[in-house]
Amino acid sequence: MKNEDVIRILNEDFVRELEATLVYVRNSFIMKECDPSRVTEAIAVDEMRHMWWLADLITKRGGNPVMEHKELDFGGDDLQTMLRRQITLETEGIEKYKKQIEIVQDPEVTGVLKHIIEEEKRHRKEFNIRLQPISSEREFRE
Ligand SMILES: [Fe+2]
């Protein structure tokens, strides 16, 4: 895989983390319930750390981090729909990073992606724990 392709993949991930950060920051203020709000706020900080890790990999390889995110989907203003949206974001990230690990040979990149996957799984679990009492169905088991 060419260096520019690695940078492109890392920038796709960087934008994904940027979007997660923005959605969680916003949702943490909209959630009226204290515990899920605090958890979402703390996880927003994790997502920003993921941005830093990816930006470090991007700049080390001669690229610049891309800040152009898509239109944001916050999941509405209801705790249940916000948590569901957040769980979807985590799952999409986990799946995307798993696929990337299979095609990127650079061990520094795959090491960071593996670390991020572990954190996203924990995030999904934290959101699921908050969704469970207010929902009859469970989105994803972990
Ligand atoms: Fe993340």
Ligand SMILES: [Fe+2]
């Ligand atoms: Fe996450």
